[in-house]
Amino acid sequence: MSELFKSFQISASAMQAQAQRIRHVTENIANADTPGYRRKVTSFENVVSQGMTEGMIRTAPVTLDRSPLTQIYDPSHPLADDSGYYEGSNVNSIVEIADAREAQRSYEANLKMFDQARQMSKGLLELLRR
Amino acid sequence: MDVKSTIAAQNYAAIRPATAPSVSPGGTEALRGLGTEFATFLQNGEETVKAGMTGQADAQALVQALAQTELAVETAVTIRNKVVEAYQEILRMPV
Numbered sequence: 001m002s003e004l005f006k007s008f009q010i011s012a013s014a015m016q017a018q019a020q021r022i023r024h025v026t027e028n029i030a031n032a033d034t035p036g037y038r039r040k041v042t043s044f045e046n047v048v049s050q051g052m053t054e055g056m057i058r059t060a061p062v063t064l065d066r067s068p069l070t071q072i073y074d075p076s077h078p079l080a081d082d083s084g085y086y087e088g089s090n091v092n093s094i095v096e097i098a099d100a101r102e103a104q105r106s107y108e109a110n111l112k113m114f115d116q117a118r119q120m121s122k123g124l125l126e127l128l129r130r
Numbered sequence: 131m132d133v134k135s136t137i138a139a140q141n142y143a144a145i146r147p148a149t150a151p152s153v154s155p156g157g158t159e160a161l162r163g164l165g166t167e168f169a170t171f172l173q174n175g176e177e178t179v180k181a182g183m184t185g186q187a188d189a190q191a192l193v194q195a196l197a198q199t200e201l202a203v204e205t206a207v208t209i210r211n212k213v214v215e216a217y218q219e220i221l222r223m224p225v
Contacts, residue, residue, distance in 0.1 A: 015190040019188065114194075125208050129211075
């Protein structure tokens with residue numbers, strides 16, 4: 001039974017990580033119009049406890065996308081320089097939507113695995129019941 | 131005749147220890163281990179639910195703890211039913 005409980009833990013940790021990823025995507029989209037905003041990139045890493053990996057994952061410390069910011073021409077903007085340009089964000093909506101969709105698919109897959117483990121352990125107990 | 135009854139009495143006395151209830155340590159130890167594990171799961175579930183209600187735990191942890199608790203309770207109930215059923219089977223034995 002503890003193996004099945006372990007897969008509960010692993011899929012719950014993965015769902016948690018995907019939830020954090022979708023939060024970062026939301027932040028990126030919310031800040032798409034913020035001048036000078038660099039999009040946050042989510043990466044994942046294994047959870048290491050006592051020098052061992054047990055299959056659980058978590059999000060690694062967030063990194064910022066170093067690609068150049070978009071130059072927006074608006075001389076009336078308070079942040080505009082002498083040539084009339086100011087730096088916008090480097091958020092690309094299509095990339096963010098794709099990332100969000102990927103997070104959703106991964107979340108669904110982990111949810112399915114959670115349910116699978118639950119059904120397996122229930123089936124095992126069903127044997128004792130008759 | 132008298133000798134026979136003495137022998138019979140001796141035989142009965144010799145058989146008596148076999149019917150005396152004895153506590154086998156193995157079974158009860160295993161059951162105790164199962165019980166403590168069950169209690170731990172239950173406690174863990176309660177704490178996580180409490181943390182979830184106050185916004186300190188996320189939904190995934192809440193669901194995980196609840197699913198684990200549900201399975202632990204189901205396991206305990208199923209095993210209890212099985213044990214009670216076994217006792218009833220013994221009680222139904224024609225003596």
